[in-house]
Amino acid sequence: MATSLKDDFYEAVNGDWIAQATIPSDHSSTGGFMDLVDGVDEKLMNDFKQMQSGKLKVETPELMEFLKFFRLAADFKQRDADGVAPLLPFLKRIESLNNWTDLNEQIIELSLDGFDVPLDLGVEPDLKGDGANKKNVLWAGGLSLILPDKTYYEDTNPAGKQLMDVFTQMMIALFEKLGKTTDEATLIVEAAKRFDASFAPYRKNSEELSDVAKLYNPQSFESFTSAIGQLDAKKMITGLLGTTPDQVIVTEPRFFENYNQFVNAENFEDIKAWMMVNVVRSLSPYLSEEMRQLGGTYGRALSGQKEAMKQEKSAFYLSRSTFNQVVGQYYGNKYFGEEAKQDVHDMVVAMINVYEKRLQQNDWLGQATKEKAITKLKSLKILVGYPDELKEVYKKLKTKTADEGSSLVENVQNFSKIFLEDNLSKFGKEVDRSEWHMSADTVNAYYSPEGNLICFPAAILQAPFYSLKQSASQNYGGIGAVIAHEISHAFDPNGALFDEYGNLDNWWTDDDLSHFHELSQAMVDEFDGLEFAGGKVNGKLVVTENVADDGGMSAALEATKQTANPDLKAFFVNWATIWRTKATKEREQLLLSIDVHAPAKLRANVQVKNFDEFYEAFNVHKDDGMYLEPAKRVQIW
Structure with missing residues (x-):
């Protein structure tokens, strides 16, 4: 018997997929983000194979160095011949x-x-x-x-x-x-x-x-x-x-x-x-x-x-981790492009405008705090797709081949030294807010409180998060909620401590800050002790991400309602879809201990319970498993 949307929303949306999904033997999870990661890997590895054979042109010297290093890392015949000697x-x-x-x-x-x-x-x-x-x-x-x-x-x-x-x-x-x-x-x-x-x-x-x-x-x-x-x-x-x-x-x-x-x-x-x-x-x-x-x-x-990961893929991962921005720049240019970059940038600006309107209409913030919050919001720096320019440090990476008497280990250590020296050279210098801390081929996004910036790499901007083939409501339930999630980090229990310049500086009135702490504690309480993977969720550990999920969903819902034909069912279903995951018990237990994000199933299920629109869309009532009494529903932003 199929699970009812009213009793377990995540299971009802994703149950059939979970039943047939198989975790690859060299993975600890599959689904959602990981499916996109695998797709990106496949595209890139195929392209680099074409470059190695001369069928695809290598456009930059930095990409050429990456390919040399990749070839060295993938030469297991030489690595086996060298044995343990390079480490001694x-x-x-x-x-x-x-x-x-x-x-x-x-x-x-x-x-x-x-x-x-x-x-x-x-x-x-x-x-x-x-x-x-x-x-x-x-x-x-x-x-x-x-x-x-x-x-x-x-x-x-x-x-x-x-x-x-x-x-x-x-x-x-x-x-x-x-x-x-x-x-x-x-x-x-x-x-x-x-x-x-x-x-x-x-x-x-x-x-x-x-x-x-x-x-x-x-x-x-x-x-x-x-x-x-x-x-x-x-x-x-x-x-x-x-x-x-x-x-x-x-x-x-x-x-x-x-x-x-x-x-x-x-x-x-x-x-x-x-x-x-x-x-x-x-x-x-x-x-x-x-x-x-x-x-x-x-x-x-x-x-x-x-x-273990297959040999060639492990060599690819090693090489990409070293040349990550080089590979990211290639991915962004080929698979994303300037037009999509501008389109998503416009989406982010639109979501910031929605957020500003919500802040203006907020009924628990005092005027002084409200104005500071809007100032911070308008100061957000936006990074979308891929960087315009490659960092200078990547031009210093020169691969020495086995023919030149060098081993993979020696190259790895040499590159590590170059990156460390680059980091140390920044001491005393002005912070570069345009610097990316994720490469464009990363399926993720982030908010930096010390930079007051949000970043959306090209690789996350795919279905089910975002697609021209999806309705606006679906896209808002996916990438819209993710964009607003990152914006909300500027106002989570950590982000809220930073001002518009990214400095630890209290811009709240005492009363507003006290009320914000009460609301944040309600979010801690909502998740704390929930059973998962043989353990229990630590509400304090996951509070910042949960506040961001809550704020992200609030703003994305608002944006959806402003579209021509809003479909809130499609919005919520796509929200549950982006979190579908099947993972090993060991991975689930590890993340329960160290991850600041709640488990995927709980992110999908618990957050929707906080919104009246969810109950209306799916006709959820008191005796249903997805029901949460109004007094316990948490909405902050």
Whole structure:
């Protein structure tokens, strides 16, 4: 018997598809976004094959370098012949470190060459600039954990031990392939795990990291560096930046307050082992097929993926991740074009106008706050399709082939250094708001609070999100809701803290902010504790995305009603369609712990319950499964 739209909307719309959908063995999910990703991959891989054979012209030197690198990555005959040899010099560099003096002497070179050292630094925009005058500053964060999140280290989380066992066996096997005895390999891996466990208690979990305002903790350069004991932070920072900064923005103060408890004279050997494990883990995918398969064991256990990606596709993914904007520019020009770019830009502007009207008619914001919100809305920078120009850094990427005596690993490390130097070179310079942080071939979109900008890459602008073959109502239920979702991020619990210039600056009256927090808490409560994949949703973790979904649907519904022949049934059905997903249990459980988005089914089902129009369109009443009593319906924007 078919599921009723009135009882489980998502299941009724997507049930037949879910029943017949099969998750490919080298995937952890299928449907929705992933189907579009596969389609983009297929187009691009086919085009690049045509270019390799000379049937398609290579238009730019940067694309030529990408193809050279792709060819190198796909040459598994050479990779198998090289075996583990390309990794050994990198491992030897760490093994030759005997003490803190050795590490501190080489700290700058090791950092530039892509080795993990026990201090994580990066150059990013200052969140408290002077109006439009925003500079890039130095940030320091917590070290990456082996397990996906701090919560996996708790005794009550059985997945943590299971995953750590898989990781341990994988790393021991990798070190054995590199010539270590089982005992030697075990000692190295256990020492690395010991260091990992020593700092895990001081890391923030995913929910804590989702609170952006609490990530901004400026410290003077002197106080930050002098509080660090064994590691020569002054030398490292001034050497990498070429200057001495006034301050460091610390994302996790508690981590650094306890830093000397886990980075000290006594545990040098554990840190050295941690560095060895990290370099082997990060570089094994670029070696022989045997090492690639083995090095992906933990990742597949984490996601529930049954098999490793096929060789050619893995080479494509590796190459594209390095040359992402180069590939994106090609995709955008060929498969999107200037006309579509302008069309979607116009759609975004139209949705901003709808949003402005809704803000003007808002009945809970005071006039002063309302005016500031509209100022911020009108200041939104819009990026659509693909960048007009390629970043200069991509012109520095020159692939060295096997004939030139270079390996895939050496190219990967060389490119990594070029990108790191590019990032460091931005220190003290003005923030470039025109810079893209997704490539055009990415099936996604984003809002940047520090840039106050929204970005819609070309690849998401396809059916079921957007198509000329779909009705306006369907398009508004798809890309319209996505566009308005990204706009709404400017007014979610994190985005609302930033002004029109992208600075952390409170532009709310106390009363309005207090009421906004009450509404946001209602959204937390609506999702908190909902059962999914054997676990429960953390309402605080997913609140920002849920507020954006709610606001996106409000504005898209408004826009739909203004069309010539609005069809609200088609609007809601396409909303449910874009979220259709079939995923492994492992992936669902992982995302439940770390993802700031609610599970796809709940995004589709719970949000529609907040809108009177849904009840009217489908004649939903009190005894139906999709009914939510009016007092519990949440609408913010």
